[in-house]
Amino acid sequence: MSVTSGLYRITTHLSPNPAIGVDPRTRSAVKQVIVVPPEFPPPGSTWEVRQEDGQFYLLAVDGANARPEEDKVNAYYGQPGEMWKIVHHPLRRGYVVLSPDESLAWHLPNSEYFTQVELKPLGILPGEGYYFNLERLVE
Known part of the structure; x- marks a missing residue:
C-alpha cells in the first residue's frame, strides 16, 4: 500500500493503538x-x-513540521521539516517511518499518553513499537 499526499491519523501498533501527534494547547515553537x-x-x-x-x-501536524532532535521527534513551526521515508510492511500490516x-x-517504547x-x-x-497505522482522513 502506497501513501499519497493528504491528511492522515497516525496510530501505533502498540495496544490500545493510540494516536500520535502534538499537544495543540502548548504555546511553543517546538512541540x-x-x-x-x-x-x-x-x-x-x-x-x-x-x-x-x-x-x-x-x-506536518497542527501546522508544524516533523524533524529529528537528537534521538527524539519534534514538530517545528516556521522551520523546514525532515524528509522521511515511509515503508509499508504487508506481513505486519503497518508502516515504518525512516530517516x-x-x-x-x-x-x-510504550503506548502511555x-x-x-x-x-x-x-x-x-x-518490535511493535516501530510499526504505525496511517489512516487516510476525508478532506
Whole structure:
C-alpha cells in the first residue's frame, strides 16, 4: 500500500493503538511528537503528509513540521521539516517511518499518553513499537 499526499491519523501498533501527534494547547515553537490522549482536539493528531519524491515525505501536524532532535521527534513551526521515508510492511500490516538514510526509525517504547516518539536503529527483528497505522482522513 502506497501513501499519497493528504491528511492522515497516525496510530501505533502498540495496544490500545493510540494516536500520535502534538499537544495543540502548548504555546511553543517546538512541540514534542507524542502519544496523544483522546481528549485532545483533532488538530493535535491530524497529520498532513506531502509526498516529495518517491517514498520520501514531509510530515506536518497542527501546522508544524516533523524533524529529528537528537534521538527524539519534534514538530517545528516556521522551520523546514525532515524528509522521511515511509515503508509499508504487508506481513505486519503497518508502516515504518525512516530517516532519509534509513539508519533510524520512529519508535515508541510504550503506548502511555505523552510518551515521545524516539529515533532508534530498526534492527533485524523490530518490535511493535516501530510499526504505525496511517489512516487516510476525508478532506
